[in-house]
Amino acid sequence: xxxxxxxxxxxxxxxTTHVDSFLEGLRAAxxxxxxxxxxxxxxxxxxRSIDGKHLATxxxxxxxxxxxxxxxxxxxxxxxxxxxxxRFLAHLxxxxxxxxxxxxxxxxxxxxxxxxxAFLRHDRGLAENSIAxxxxxxxxxxxYRVTQVGRLALRTLDADTVRAFLLGRIANRSTESSRLLxxxxxxxxxxxxxxxxxxxxxxxxxxxxxxxxxxxxxxxxSAEEVERVLATPDTTxxxxxxxxxxxxxxxxxxxxxSEIVFLELGDLRWRAGEIVVxxxxxxxxxxxxxxxxxxxxxxxxxxxxxxxxxxxxxxRLIPPRVGLTRPCAIDHIVxxxxxxxxxxxxxxxxAHLFRHSLATRMIRRGASIPEIAEVLRHRSQxxxxxxxxxxxxxxxxxxxxxxxxxxxx
Numbered sequence: 001x002x003x004x005x006x007x008x009x010x011x012x013x014x015x016t017t018h019v020d021s022f023l024e025g026l027r028a029a030x031x032x033x034x035x036x037x038x039x040x041x042x043x044x045x046x047x048r049s050i051d052g053k054h055l056a057t058x059x060x061x062x063x064x065x066x067x068x069x070x071x072x073x074x075x076x077x078x079x080x081x082x083x084x085x086x087r088f089l090a091h092l093x094x095x096x097x098x099x100x101x102x103x104x105x106x107x108x109x110x111x112x113x114x115x116x117x118a119f120l121r122h123d124r125g126l127a128e129n130s131i132a133x134x135x136x137x138x139x140x141x142x143x144y145r146v147t148q149v150g151r152l153a154l155r156t157l158d159a160d161t162v163r164a165f166l167l168g169r170i171a172n173r174s175t176e177s178s179r180l181l182x183x184x185x186x187x188x189x190x191x192x193x194x195x196x197x198x199x200x201x202x203x204x205x206x207x208x209x210x211x212x213x214x215x216x217x218x219x220x221x222s223a224e225e226v227e228r229v230l231a232t233p234d235t236t237x238x239x240x241x242x243x244x245x246x247x248x249x250x251x252x253x254x255x256x257x258s259e260i261v262f263l264e265l266g267d268l269r270w271r272a273g274e275i276v277v278x279x280x281x282x283x284x285x286x287x288x289x290x291x292x293x294x295x296x297x298x299x300x301x302x303x304x305x306x307x308x309x310x311x312x313x314x315x316r317l318i319p320p321r322v323g324l325t326r327p328c329a330i331d332h333i334v335x336x337x338x339x340x341x342x343x344x345x346x347x348x349x350x351a352h353l354f355r356h357s358l359a360t361r362m363i364r365r366g367a368s369i370p371e372i373a374e375v376l377r378h379r380s381q382x383x384x385x386x387x388x389x390x391x392x393x394x395x396x397x398x399x400x401x402x403x404x405x406x407x408x409x
Contacts, residue, residue: 015047015057015097022091030308030321039084046085060089060098108152109142116191125282129258129327137184141165154197159205162189166206179209218386221357225343226251232340239317241304243333245296246314250334250354252293254376257327257351263313268297277377285377327351359384 022043023036031039049068050060065085092098116138120126126134144165145152166185170178186203193201221229230247234240249255249263259277267276268289277285297313308315312323324330334350359372373384 015050015092016044018092018095018097019043019047019088021095022088025091026319028309029319030306031319035319038080042081042084043088046088057092057097058099060092061101062086062089065089107146109139109146112152112154112197113139113142115195116188119191119195120187127258127280130280133180134184134187137181138188140169141185141188154192155199157192157198157202159202162202162205163207170209175209175211179211182206182209218356218360219353220360221343221353223357223361225341226354226357228341229334229337229343232337235299238304238306241296241300242314242317243337245293245300246330246333247337247354248293248296250330250351251358252290253287254355254358255287256355257330257349260314260330261312261324261327264311265313266311268313270294279377280379283377283379287377 019040023040026036026039046065046068049071050057050064055064065082068085069082089098093100113135117131117135120131120134121128142152145154145157145161148161149156162185166182170181173181186206189198189203189206190201192198193203230244230251233244233247235244246260249260250257253275255277256279259279262278263275267278269276269286270289273289273294274286275289277287279285301313305313305315306321308321310321310323314324315321316324330351331349334353338344338350355376359376362372362375363369369381369384373381376384378384
């Protein structure tokens with residue numbers, strides 16, 4: 001009769017045979033020897049824990065990982081351990097060693113949320129960043145409806161329910177956050193009406209949030225500040241070569257942070273001297289590949305990017321060597337450059353400062369609104385008119401004199 005010890009040894013041997021293939025995948029993703037060794041140690045400790053508890057390999061799940069991570073309650077859990085073990089468990093599931101996780105049953109609220117996201121992505125052509133703003137509102141609204149009446153019951157939805165949902169969520173929010181919530185909610189209600197889920201369009205029942213367009217002058221950098229920031233990266237390092245190329249794309253071409261993140265190798269048209277920019281939604285624009293920008297990108301590609309399965313131009317510096325995932329990564333790079341240059345960051349989206357600064361320099365040099373709109377790739381020139389306010393000297397020439405004392409008599 002087979003003993004528990006024998007079964008445990010066989011179980012451990014079975015898992016150990018898959019450790020090497022898992023670690024080989026890490027090496028291919030760019031992990032160095034030290035990182036691979038530390039992850040091997042974490043996995044081996046986990047395997048020994050499984051052997052000691054006589055757990056069935058086929059039934060291993062995320063619950064077992066959580067129990068293992070709590071083995072030392074006096075020590076704070078290392079996030080790296082959780083990430084490594086979850087990836088190893090997924091590796092075992094792909095190879096058929098463990099059963100795949102049981103998927104949670106899809107509820108009607110989940111189903112209609114997924115259909116709404118598909119509508120935004122395919123029918124409306126929204127960018128992923130915009131979908132990330134709209135989708136949480138839809139998910140929250142449908143969950144609220146189920147909590148309220150026990151089911152979706154969309155055909156009996158009324159304006160009072162819509163307003164109650166909104167008023168319960170805008171308390172203590174900023175004006176801009178409240179505005180985005182109302183815009184998202186109107187979009188959800190229009191989708192429900194267009195898809196025949198509701199007999200009437202309730203989007204007009206969502207109250208307006210009063211905002212004032214172009215009420216402020218955009219924050220900009222001076223030409224001297226821009227050059228100081230561009231001079232900060234240490235181009236003798238991989239980080240410096242990558243950051244120098246990113247900063248030049250921001251300063252010389254006025255690209256958005258998201259456009260840099262999603263830039264792919266095939267978008268660099270070296271022979272044509274242009275870059276294909278993936279703008280908002282399905283929009284594709286062609287911008288000139290300036291000499292200094294091209295030199296910086298080429299230097300990074302030849303002496304910094306390294307091999308990777310990712311087609312993104314700009315990669316993370318730490319393994320796995322994949323493309324930058326979010327525009328906030330560009331903001332982080334810009335903030336570090338500002339700190340080195342002694343420039344105090346002002347707005348939250350610091351990468352956008354370069355875009356504002358480029359437009360400001362153009363208008364102060366006599367460029368027209370249509371010319372600036374073409375460079376910034378604005379769909380509407382109304383968006384560009386905000387930069388008319390930054391030419392203060394020109395505005396002084398058209399400003400009417402302020403009435404003096406007794407001018408009203």
